[in-house]
Amino acid sequence: MTVTTRFAPSPTxxxxxxxxxxxxxxxxxxxTNNGKFILRIDDTDTERSKDxxxxxxxxxxxxxxxxxxxxxxxxxxxxxxxxxxxxxxxQGRIYPCYETPEELERKRKLQLAAxxxxxxxxxxxxxxxxxKRGFESEGRKPHWRFLMKSESIKWNDILKGDIExxxxxxxxxxxFREDGVPLYTFSSAVDDIDFNVTNVIRGDDHTSNTAVQxxxxxxxxxxxxxxxxxxLLKASSGxxxxxxxxxxxxxxxxxxxxxxxxxxxxxxxxxxxxSIELKDSIDQIINEFKIKTISTxxxxxxxxxxxxxxxxxxQNYDFDTVKDRLEKVDKxxxxxxxxxIRGNLNTVEEIKQWTDIVYDSKIIEPKDKxxxxxxxxxxxxxxxxxxxxxxxxxxxxxxxxxxxxxxxxPLREAFTGVSQGPEMKKLIQLIGRDKIIERVKL
RNA sequence: GGUCCCUUCGUCUAGCGGUUAGGAUAUCUGGUUUUCAUCCAGAAGAUCACGGGUUCGAAUCCCGUAGGGACCGCCA
Numbered sequence: 291m292t293v294t295t296r297f298a299p300s301p302t303x304x305x306x307x308x309x310x311x312x313x314x315x316x317x318x319x320x321x322t323n324n325g326k327f328i329l330r331i332d333d334t335d336t337e338r339s340k341d342x343x344x345x346x347x348x349x350x351x352x353x354x355x356x357x358x359x360x361x362x363x364x365x366x367x368x369x370x371x372x373x374x375x376x377x378x379x380x381q382g383r384i385y386p387c388y389e390t391p392e393e394l395e396r397k398r399k400l401q402l403a404a405x406x407x408x409x410x411x412x413x414x415x416x417x418x419x420x421x422k423r424g425f426e427s428e429g430r431k432p433h434w435r436f437l438m439k440s441e442s443i444k445w446n447d448i449l450k451g452d453i454e455x456x457x458x459x460x461x462x463x464x465x466f467r468e469d470g471v472p473l474y475t476f477s478s479a480v481d482d483i484d485f486n487v488t489n490v491i492r493g494d495d496h497t498s499n500t501a502v503q504x505x506x507x508x509x510x511x512x513x514x515x516x517x518x519x520x521x522l523l524k525a526s527s528g529x530x531x532x533x534x535x536x537x538x539x540x541x542x543x544x545x546x547x548x549x550x551x552x553x554x555x556x557x558x559x560x561x562x563x564x565s566i567e568l569k570d571s572i573d574q575i576i577n578e579f580k581i582k583t584i585s586t587x588x589x590x591x592x593x594x595x596x597x598x599x600x601x602x603x604x605q606n607y608d609f610d611t612v613k614d615r616l617e618k619v620d621k622x623x624x625x626x627x628x629x630x631i632r633g634n635l636n637t638v639e640e641i642k643q644w645t646d647i648v649y650d651s652k653i654i655e656p657k658d659k660x661x662x663x664x665x666x667x668x669x670x671x672x673x674x675x676x677x678x679x680x681x682x683x684x685x686x687x688x689x690x691x692x693x694x695x696x697x698x699x700p701l702r703e704a705f706t707g708v709s710q711g712p713e714m715k716k717l718i719q720l721i722g723r724d725k726i727i728e729r730v731k732l
Numbered sequence: 733g734g735u736c737c738c739u740u741c742g743u744c745u746a747g748c749g750g751u752u753a754g755g756a757u758a759u760c761u762g763g764u765u766u767u768c769a770u771c772c773a774g775a776a777g778a779u780c781a782c783g784g785g786u787u788c789g790a791a792u793c794c795c796g797u798a799g800g801g802a803c804c805g806c807c808a
Contacts, residue, residue: 332808335808391806405733406733406734450736455735457735459804460734464806473806473807494736495803497736497802498804519737526743530802561744564745566745567756588737588801589743595757605770710767
């Protein structure tokens with residue numbers, strides 16, 4: 291049996307650090323087991339699902355380098371769900387319910403006030419045929435619940451160990467809505483069976499739900515699924531990660547020019563016992579992946595780590611890697627420019643700051659005009675090379691008796707306008723003699 | 733209220749009855765003869781949530797308490 295995992299996002303929002311981690315884990319599990327990874331678009335809720343999000347989800351995955359062997363939309367399988375629905379009905383495992391959402395809400399409040407279980411009371415099970423006809427003649431349409439028979443469900447969770455859930459503490463799940471739309475619990479179980487999914491790896495928020503799904507899968511077929519539930523990530527504030535939380539969406543990081551590998555490196559290490567470090571490649575991440583290193587306790591995700599990883603990554607990029615992107619920033623950026631500047635960048639596109647400094651004619655008025663004037667007098671004629679700066683500053687040192695910070699910092703500020711940046715011996719070669727003279731106002 | 737889970741340096745974590753409680757990251761110091769970054773060396777940082785029990789011995793096993801998380805929907 292081929293190991294098969296799936297990622298089943300609902301296209302109702304953007305992918306973020308939390309759900310992309312689940313996708314990555316499933317993908318890595320498939321790749322490390324020579325298996326198959328399926329992208330299942332969970333769009334049975336046609337009202338809330340948007341095509342726009344389907345394409346964004348696919349684009350995010352592609353951008354990150356997470357490929358899939360198969361993809362389909364659940365909305366294309368309504369016929370199959372209907373078929374399975376009939377067979378469950380024949381078995382007497384699903385029953386029609388006529389309560390309105392308001393009535394159910396009222397029941398829950400009553401149960402809460404009474405301090406009892408907030409579980410559906412199965413009163414629809416006791417309805418006589420006549421009562422049912424009564425509701426129908428009122429124009430009510432039934433929604434359908436699955437009758438759970440087991441008292442408890444046990445499974446061995448790859449990450450959490452032996453789990454036993456008391457099914458009587460959970461409501462019989464609604465499988466089909468009043469309008470005939472199948473719900474997640476059902477379509478998910480059917481598709482896992484039909485597509486021969488072997489391993490379901492998902493967030494801890496699905497743990498209780500897994501008990502329900504095992505009961506359902508056993509009614510439909512026979513459960514052979516192996517489950518693993520990982521802890522959810524929390525925001526650095528300690529709050530829960532939200533789909534609506536755009537600051538951690540993959541799209542937002544892409545807009546900030548964060549590299550895919552930085553994101554993958556973070557996701558492959560945070561909340562695990564792996565060292566938090568930049569990985570050389572996605573292949574390295576695959577090679578090092580071990581599902582058991584994933585923690586079961588909810589951890590915080592520090593987005594600062596992402597910036598640090600990104601910085602480290604781009605500082606080693608060759609010119610060829612970023613050539614096309616640099617061209618969009620400024621066509622004048624060549625290999626020499628990139629190599630001189632890259633060590634001081636947080637993102638590739640940040641190089642714009644340095645093309646501004648190198649090519650613009652902004653006038654800089656030095657604080658210590660006398661000193662700078664001396665320096666300019668001693669400035670060597672071109673051509674310049676890597677030794678020029680040393681020779682020049684040695685001459686200035688001799689003449690002015692300045693050294694260290696006193697010597698270098700005013701020069702940097704006078705020639706670039708800022709107090710920090712790439713090595714001056716490289717930078718002056720990029721700026722050039724004429725520009726320095728033109729720029730410095732004495 | 734019910735069900736399930738979690739709790740070790742700031743943060744992510746290793747630990748499976750005897751460890752100077754280890755690593756990563758962040759922080760600080762020194763060096764790499766300006767800054768930033770990198771790299772190297774070093775330092776500091778954990779009453780192992782709390783209380784009790786078992787044991788010669790507990791971060792580790794058991795019970796309780798507290799705190800945190802998840803779920804309890806005609807969402808996924």
